Amino acid sequence: MAEQQMYGVTHCEPCEECVREEWQFVADGELRWEAYDARTRYVFQACDRGRGVPPPWIRERILAREGSVHLAVGGPDGVPIALLRRVYGLSVAEVVAARGTGYRATPVEARYLKSSTP
Template identity: 65%
Template sequence: MTEQRMYAVLHCEPCDECAHDDRQFIEDGQLSWESSYVCTRYDVRWSGRGRGVPPLPVRERIVEREGTVHLPVGGFGGVPIALLRQVYGLTVAEVVAARKAGYRATPVEARYLSGPTP
């Protein structure tokens, strides 16, 4: 379930003063994320937090900053197909493609999908 808090509602064009802070982590055994946005020029602030895979724009910024990890899917040593479907909500066609080519996950997602966390 996603929780979001909005502190101000103003129009803001992206500028040099806009700053995003996005992160993923594993909390209580669940994949989680946080995102915040601040623009000092227009005094806009936004933050969001949730469980599971972050919204696409947040995930894209994390991938841009941290890159991805290639994970094999299914079979011995691969990410279980059922887990991949549960976490990402993939269609059967997307699972078939991931089974053939593997799946690109963020480093935190890769840790989460690869096994239990200490």
């Protein structure tokens, strides 16, 4: 399960003055993520960070910017099912679907999963 810390919350709509960045990385053998928002017109900054897979809205923005990596699930060349369940918290039904079609991961998640495979 992902661990999350939030340092600021904004309720405004994004505009041309907004700076928004999201990224993933691996630190100390753990998958981590950060999101940063700033407004140039107002003195405002927000930082959100956590361990594990980012929340869906942040993960979707990372996928839109960096693209996805299609991973085989199970079998000799695929990501182990137990690892996929541990990292993403997938249900049995979701794992069965991923076993048949593969799984869409961010580039950082793909590198992490492949490096965690024995």
